[in-house]
Amino acid sequence: xxxxxxxxxxxxxxxxxxxxxxxxxxxxxxxxxxxxxxxxxxxxxxxxxxxxxxxxxxxxxxxxxxxxxxxxxxxxxxxxxxxxxxxxxxxxxxxxxxxxxxxxxxxxxxxxxxxxxxxxxxxxxxxxxxxxxxxxxxxxxxxxxxxxxxxxxxxxxxxxxxxxxxxxxxxxxxxxxxxxxxxxxxxxxxxxxxxxxxxxxxxxxxxxxxxxxxxxxxxxxxxxxxxxxxxxx
Numbered sequence: 330x331x332x333x334x335x336x337x338x339x340x341x342x343x344x345x346x347x348x349x350x351x352x353x354x355x356x357x358x359x360x361x362x363x364x365x366x367x368x369x370x371x372x373x374x375x376x377x378x379x380x381x382x383x384x385x386x387x388x389x390x391x392x393x394x395x396x397x398x399x400x401x402x403x404x405x406x407x408x409x410x411x412x413x414x415x416x417x418x419x420x421x422x423x424x425x426x427x428x429x430x431x432x433x434x435x436x437x438x439x440x441x442x443x444x445x446x447x448x449x450x451x452x453x454x455x456x457x458x459x460x461x462x463x464x465x466x467x468x469x470x471x472x473x474x475x476x477x478x479x480x481x482x483x484x485x486x487x488x489x490x491x492x493x494x495x496x497x498x499x500x501x502x503x504x505x506x507x508x509x510x511x512x513x514x515x516x517x518x519x520x521x522x523x524x525x526x527x528x529x530x531x532x533x534x535x536x537x538x539x540x541x542x543x544x545x546x547x548x549x550x551x552x553x554x555x556x557x558x559x560x561x562x
Contacts (some may be wrong), residue, residue, distance in 0.1 A: 345444060346523070347499055348556065349490070351508030352451035352458050352476075353388055354530030356467065357435055360385050362419060362426030367399070370414035374407075376400065384523045389510035391452045391477065391484040424457050429465050430491040430529055432549040435511075439553050450493055450506065451472040452486055473497060486516035494520060505556065508532075514540035525555055 349458035353359045364384045370379035378384075379399055387395040396411040397403060440447060451458050455476035458516055462468040475493045477483040483492055494501060509530025517524035518541050526537030527544045537545050546555040 337436075345446075347446040347448065347497070347504045347557070348440065349448050349450045349493065349504055349506045349517075349522075350411075350471075351389075351506075351510070351513050351530075352449055352453055352461070354509040354532070355507060355513075355527055356430065356449070357461065357465065358428045358430060358530075359388060359424075359426075362423030363388055365426065366415045366419040367425040369418040370411045371399075372413045374400075374411060386531070389452065390512055391481075391486075393481060393484060420457070423466075424461050425464060427465070429467070430549060434467070436549040436552055437467065440556070441470055443553070445556075446492060447471050449487070450475070450490055450496065451476045451479075452484070452489075452512065454479050469533060486512045487519040490516045490520045490522065494522075507552070509537075511536050511540040514542045525552070527552070 341447040350356055353363070364381055367384050367387075368378050369401065384399075387399070392415065393410060394410055396408050396415075400407060400411060401406065408504050413461070437447070449458060449462065449471050453476050455474055455477065458476045459468065459474050462471065462474060462548065468474075473490055473493070473496070475483075475496075483489040490506065494504065501521035506513055506522050507515065507527060508524070508528045510532040514524045514526055514537060523543045524541070526532065526540070526542035528534060528537075528545060528547050534545055544555050546552050
């Protein structure tokens with residue numbers, strides 16, 4: 330299936346934009362570890378757990394909001410208890426129940442040879458993201474890994490991207506966000522960044538285009554061309 334470019338939006342040919350990658354769904358498939366750890370939290374809370382398909386649909390957004398929706402509560406104490414129970418399993422087992430998407434290492438190698446500066450910007454706590462990237466030998470590709478603190482600071486992806494841009498002294502017009510969910514695209518737009526939605530993760534083409542992605546890419550092998558071209562020609 331060919332790369333799809335959704336809008337006539339391009340960056341200047343002479344520019345080499347920094348690339349900001351989401352992690353869950355974009356670089357790896359975390360379904361097994363996340364779903365099983367949510368199920369563990371519900372079991373420990375003695376609450377009926379939603380079906381696995383409903384849990385998988387939650388992959389991507391921050392977990393505090395996910396637990397609030399799944400438990401139908403705004404009780405902060407209950408949400409934090411669910412988070413602690415989730416991490417009880419996830420921090421030991423769940424983060425390694427993960428698979429690298431096919432062709433991701435080769436794609437990252439190619440972008441690195443082009444001289445691209447690459448970062449990870451994820452809704453997963455940074456401490457877990459770094460462990461996952463080291464475990465799967467992907468960490469050397471990235472100049473920095475950005476994610477929320479365990480206490481929820483930087484949970485909002487718009488704030489996280491603003492923090493990354495400021496910390497790395499990147500101008501918004503010199504960076505491109507690459508992710509598989511609505512939140513990645515919305516956060517990029519809120520920060521004045523371009524964005525590429527990817528279709529091998531958990532978001533649909535409709536979700537990504539509806540959020541305003543500048544381009545949509547069908548497969549990891551197509552991403553370098555998508556980055557280079559920025560629009561359909």
